[in-house]
Amino acid sequence: MTKQEIFDSIKGKVIVSCQAVPGEPLYVEEKSIMYLMARAAKRAGTPMIRTSSIRDVVAIKEETGLPVIGLIKINYPGFESFITPTMKEVDELAEVGSDIIALDCTDMKRGDGKSIEEFMTEVRKKYxxxxLMADISTYEExxxxxxxGMDLVGTTMSGYTPYSVKLNGPDYELVKRLAETVDIPVIGEGRVHSPEDAVKMLEAGAFAVVVGGAITRPMEIATRFIKAVENRE
Structure with missing residues (x-):
């Protein structure tokens, strides 16, 4: 699919994030099971999947045939950023045919000594x-x-950097400000816990909405129910 075809397919839609990293209940060392989550998301009508790790990009593309936002979550010594933080991860994601590659484009510390401006410029020059999707936490980022030169900007990291606003729900204001300024798609992502939240993201100006934990992380879903019952008056 061309960039325009991909953008046309996701406009006004919900992109489902299907991820499980080591330590999470749905992470299986021997074989990923995220393709099953992606299968369910496709049947529900999502036009695209966001996923982490090479094996999940490959398995989900094979299972669904849908375009994929690929990323790699990895912690390197000296790095605070952890979403596709170096060219090594970009190379790996490009090699397996990630339709979109998501990068951490925040101001968090980089252990390689490069500024985020230098890194983004290098990635764009090589590819x-x-x-490319920029995962950011503030309007300035x-x-x-x-x-x-990033092709999309997502509010993924809002609330997850030390200097960004901490909210219980989505950062509608960030989506609104960016949508009024930039001429690339703004993807609303982060703490979208309900269908109503997703609709509000679009009403705030999001081009599309990414929903992850509310759909594909059963422990988080169960915890919300349990806490609500336990905290009832």
Whole structure:
């Protein structure tokens, strides 16, 4: 699919995030089971899957035939950023045909000594035709990513960097401000816990919405129910 075809397919839609990293209940060392989550999401009508790790990108594309936002979560010494933080991960994701590659484009510390501007510029130079998504936490980071040639900007990291606003729900204001400024798709992501939250994201100006934990992380879903019952008056 071309970039325009992909964008047309996701406009106004819900992208389902199907991820499980080591330590999470649905992470299986021997074989990923995320393709089953992606199968369910496809049947529900999602046009795209967001997923972490090479094995999940490959398995989900094979299972669903849907375009995939690929990323790799990895912690390197000296790095605070952990979503596709180096060119090594970008290379791996490009090699397996990730339709979109998501990068941490926040101001968090990079252990390689490069600025995020330098990293984004290097990635764009090496992969001029690759669709790149900037995961950001603030308005300023989003505008910078747009100016540096990223194709989409997602509010993924809002609330997850030390300096970004901490909210219980989605950062509608960040979505709104970015949508009014940049001329690339703004993807609303982060703490979208209900269908109503997803609708509000679109009403705030999001091009599309990513929903993960509320759909594909059963421990988080169960915990919300249990806490609500335990905390009732």
């Amino acid at each position: 001029p035709d690759q669709i 989003g505008v910078r990513a747009w100016k540096l």
